[in-house]
């Protein structure tokens with residue numbers, strides 16, 4: 001299937017490692033131009049170098065999305081350098097943690113406000129694009145079923161699903177689609193589950209047992225889902241929450 005991504009301009013936050021980086025690779029492999037950010041400049045430069053090997057235009061800046069002005073400047077700078085924005089993947093998260101109020105503020109600021117600020121910055125650029133636009137917010141299965149403990153992470157990831165749905169209605173007449181994707185556990189070297197396997201093997205193993213195929217998702221699997229949802233070939237999908245978890249969650253979705 002040709003995903004019709006060649007020549008589209010896609011921005012991905014937090015794309016120097018893990019899921020964000022693989023999404024950037026998959027989009028680049030389909031011919032999209034890429035704009036990325038993360039906090040560590042050396043990692044951004046290294047990722048941009050790799051992305052350029054796909055024979056596309058790739059740009060990147062060191063930017064902490066907590067800094068609203070720097071974040072907006074990164075979006076506007078990418079739009080200028082790439083010649084517009086067609087796709088936005090909001091991928092950065094503050095991650096989980098049990099440190100009560102500190103984590104609630106951090107997850108609100110990074111997960112929720114980070115996505116809201118990103119959308120508010122990219123949508124004016126998408127309105128100018130011929131083919132409209134596509135926004136994907138990266139949520140988590142932690143948002144849709146009881147997981148681990150009542151962490152801020154779980155609730156703030158849930159807020160993203162509602163925001164994506166409502167935004168999709170608001171911008172739909174501009175041919176902009178908005179969806180959220182909930183990855184289940186994704187295993188990769190240096191990732192959260194790799195770390196958990198070392199520090200809490202019983203928890204890692206009990207999580208694995210909940211996945212019918214007995215294997216967590218891979219970077220390539222989750223990035224393929226996001227790439228399809230972001231692409232024009234998913235033109236019927238807007239306001240949806242896509243759970244991509246190999247059966248990890250147990251609720252029936254209607």
Ligand SMILES: NC(=O)c1ccc[n+]([C@@H]2O[C@H](COP(=O)([O-])OP(=O)(O)OC[C@H]3O[C@@H](n4cnc5c(N)ncnc54)[C@H](OP(=O)(O)O)[C@@H]3O)[C@@H](O)[C@H]2O)c1
Nearest residue numbers: 014015016017018019038039040064065091093140185186
């Ligand atoms: N891994 C999983 O199993 C899993 C499951 C469900 C959902 N998710 C979600 O998927 C997304 C990606 O997770 P991941 O596991 O791939 O994360 P990761 O490996 O920790 O990568 C995070 C990326 O974001 C960047 N970053 C972190 N804080 C930032 C900030 N304040 N400003 C700008 N960039 C920042 C990091 O680079 P710097 O450190 O240099 O900034 C890095 O590039 C997250 O939203 C996560 O909640 C993951």
